[in-house]
Amino acid sequence: MRFSWTDLQIFLHVCEAGSMTAATERAHLTLAAISARIRGLEEGNGVTLLERHARGVSLTSAGEVLARHARLVFEQVQRLERDLIHEEAGHPRRVVLLANSSALARPLTQALAPLCASGDASPLWLVRESASEATVQALRSGAADVGMVSDAVDTRGLAAHDLGPDPLVLIVPRTHPLAARASVAFEDALAQPWVLWGEQTALSTHLLMRTLALGVRIEARVTYPTVAGVLELVRAGAGVTVLPQALVDLHAPDAALACIPIQEPWAQRRLLVCFLKGGDPLRGRLAGSLRAALATGLTRQAVMGR
Missing domain, CATH: 1.10.10.10 (Winged helix-like DNA-binding domain superfamily/Winged helix DNA-binding domain)
Structure with missing residues (x-):
């Protein structure tokens, strides 16, 4: 969506x-x-x-x-702008990086460490979690400097660079009948009971809108606020769920769960780094450092997976 x-x-x-x-x-x-x-x-x-x-x-x-969803996004943007203005008063030179939950599962510290250790007059490097829609608006308003977002959001007017794949996958217990499939249609997954991640997440809204477009509803047995809790419930057989692959790799790198690619194009998301053109050159440096760090991380994953 x-x-x-x-x-x-x-x-x-x-x-x-x-x-x-x-x-x-x-x-x-x-x-x-x-x-x-x-x-x-x-x-x-x-x-x-x-x-x-x-x-x-x-x-x-x-x-x-x-x-x-729209009201939550507007509230988040207002809260971000208010908090960041307050923090700026205490530290006038700061660089704000906003990242969605999937981006925060990546090796961002590898990108930040060289910048923090540079000989330049050190700014405050402020990293905060933010939904993608709220992030792009915070960038446009000047409340933030760099954002890591899903390519599902509108980034017009921003410099945007691809950071690699960020797919959504269906998570089921390894013993589940769907676990043997090479891929699954989203509609087939809707025939199963579900465990949803948070009522107020952008992903939850996205999935609910997708199901309504199909004329069906998700049969949710439980909605849980943390990714770790959602995965534990799926592991225990409470239902299936859909999450970004990066979050599953971070929280449940074990053999008890199966990650199945979703066939629909909307599930084949990509992660972007974006910033407002012009302004502080540190924005471009941070974006470049993120691209290099994530490219290294993807290469290591590919080598380990061989």
Whole structure:
């Protein structure tokens, strides 16, 4: 699912106003422009977000999922900007790296260590976890310097460089019937009971929207807030789950679980490093160091896997 920041803003304006007509004043756009944006969101993601009626609009199940996600993203951006401005007052020269959970599972310390040990006047290198949608907006607003995000988000206006594959995989116990498959269709996985990672994660929203586009629902037995807990529940037979491969490698590098590639193109994600063009040259240096460190990490994994 790909949502631009502007699309999420417009969608929330419509939700809060109760109609597209009433949202025109909030969004400073024409009715035709708002209608086109909402229609593009729906058609691009294969779901109906709003039920249109004479008095205005109401949210569908997919619309409720997206509205909840959009509000969380906006709250996270506001919190990031507020916290980072406060931290800047105590340390005026700082470089902020925001990374999603999958990126934080990579060897980022290998990229940071040489920069921290350089002879330059040392800035504060601040690393924080952030959802990809919130990260790109923080970069555009100047609240952050460099971001590591999924290629599912809109990075227009930013310098973006590929860091390698970041696939989503289906996780099942090694004894599960699906464990013997070379790959699996997402719809086949939906026939199983599920363990979901967190109600407020971007991945949870992504998976729920995918299931609604198929006209089905995830049969979730439990939602758990930590990756380690989710994997332990899957290992115990509570259900299956979908996670980034990098998180599984970090938290459960054992033989008790099977990681099965998902056949759909949307699961074949890639990790990007991005930053606003111009400004502090340390942004480019950090991005380059991350690319080098992750390339080395991927090479080592390939050698070990032979």
